Amino acid sequence: MTEEPSDLIRSVSRALRVLEEVSRADRPLSVKVIARRCGLTLSTSYHLVRTLCYEGYLHRCPDGDYLPGSKVAERFHEMIDAFDRPPRASVVLRHLAAVTGHTAYLAQLVGGRLVVLDVAEGPRSPWLEDLRAGLEAAPHATALGKALLLALPPRVRREVLTEYGLPRFTSATPTSVEDVEAELAGLCPGEVVEEHGQFRDEVACAGAVVPGTSWAVGISARGLSVPARARARLAEAARDLA
Template sequence: MARDGEPTLITSVQRALRLLEAVGEHPGGCSAKTLARRTGIALPTTYHLLRTLVHEGYLEKLDDGAFVIGAQVAGLHAAAQQQNLRRRIREVMGRLCEDLNAAIYLARYHEGEVEVAEIVDSPRAPRVDTWADFRQAAHATAIGKCLLSGLSREERADHFARYPPADLTPRTITRVRDLIDGPVQPMVTDSEEYSLGTACLAAPVVGAEVPVTLAISFPAHKLADTRTFAKPLRAAAAEISRTLAVAGDLPTGG
């Protein structure tokens, strides 16, 4: 029985995990008797746990009777890598949010759509009110314009054929030719084009298979002090770029 304050441990789960670890130490597979001997688990219990693990896909039994790691473990490993990558990215965004006192966004252009993958904000620096879907407002946001700058002219034209630019504020740019043929900038600005009173800066993130951007939003009256925001934003985008180059593509899902 567990003492007060101590977790209640399930012995059968612990034994199953020991067996998984033992199998993982033998790439060529391991027999039930060898596993029982290495883990100290009784042979009848070892057989029972191995059958369960095989049934659930965490182990696979080969024709010669040896056990190897199953597909379910590979799936967990891939998920763990994606979660670790997401955690590292959010750490960068969290530091930037604290340093700049601004809401931070990570977005990508995936299968013809603008997708905001991560948002980090705070009570002092809340995220912008998304009253208009970002997918339909790429022309009016620094996020969208930065992502579209990573596409070819034909791809930008296709986007605006599907999402004709609409006036969201008096400052929204809606002339398609300007949006398609505008020069590529190292940093993209949106000054009250999406929401009155709000400005946004976006910098490209490289290393992913599709266009990715890191962006910040803040009160429009602070836009005159762009240099205060620009250098830390570019540095954070570069850090995420290095992370993606080493760890892989941007995690899917929100």
Template sequence: MREPRAEPPNLVQSVSRALRILEAVGREPTGLSVKQIASRCDMSATSAYHLVRTLHYEGYLTRLADGAYTTGLEVADRFRELVHAFRGPSAVGDVLRRAAWESGYSHFLGSFVDKRIVITAVAEGRSSPYVEDLVPGFDDGAHATALGKSLLNTLNPVQRRRYLELSGLRRFTRNTLVSVQTLEADLARGERLGMQVEIAQYRPDLACGSVLIRTHRDENQRFVVACATPAGDLQKKATLVRTRLQQTALHLREALAQTEAPAPMTF
């Protein structure tokens, strides 16, 4: 999500174009030729050629036998580094894994990252449907996920409307809430329930509950925890899911507080 009005006056065009190339190539699993890259990225063939050569040399693009280019292995390395950074302290990961093991449901940690609602850590549970999108770094569909709703609910109405205007209200399933009014009513229901909920709003076979770990003046220090269940489970076990999530949130709050405590002075 880029804001055109926020474009810096000293934007380095060559860097911006190189990133657009990576995005275009990443969307095509079979690869793109230099000519196709130039067309899709709205640049000259000469510019595309020089940038592609550089990205290939640095390992961010891979050249196939037919001359097309796909994403390179350096991109995977950067993703692993991103996941490690997002995961945070080991104590937080331990809490998530324990909750996933005891409940059988996948658990997710979420926060704001650069003003985006992002999944920052995941612990897979054996009884949850697997969704390939829900990995660290996922920043889409906040209006359709319980994790996203919990963080949206920490914003005031003006901030929330601005976020939704920029991100959009994409319809993922027939149950997705695609108007600000219905979403506001849903957030209010979740607040009364003590848990934000979505049932088949992001995927038809998936449901999710989420609670706030802590709020903070700094958006980047706000955290929520969510768990994913089969769509039919959450309605039957809502109270149990909420209780377990609240307990997990407490443990996560303690883990986060420990990592932020100042180191003891030694003499």
């Protein structure tokens, strides 16, 4: 939802804002810092952090600062498990990473959003902090997203791109629906799709849809090309998952 609902419950919204600020911080936060970052009064912040601690979503350190609680991790794993991933998905990804040396990914379009559900690290790939299990990624700038977009009817593809928007990540990122359509025009659904420096500078990625599913597998590589051998192994992995 992009518009604020008329029946928004402010207290729930504030509690989630507190949880988000604590979760994204690189160190424990005091209540005063939480209040300042969330634009809340100190009294309201104390009530919210105590409630979140009681429910297990925040943890109070001995010095009085706050960290994310164990319930956050539990909800994360439940979310990942809720997706009906292909059988042996983790095994196939680990094998792909092992034989190519490149990090392997499994992703799906969910409500028009590209969500990464599994990752197997490889030493020949850079660390991409935005392509982590459970995170959303950009469908227009990633090979995973392009492979899934290619499998959609043109009208649906345009709706997905328009709804998500086309933010620029590098100077090579396509920033219009027409740019993406032009890239995909010469490809057939199911083909391996590549992007070169569109999501991160000096990083190339390849992606392929798992036949008969709404899933895609992908790999990343340093530089602006994906080795032909790695592309071939990626296509094999997609067929294995089918």
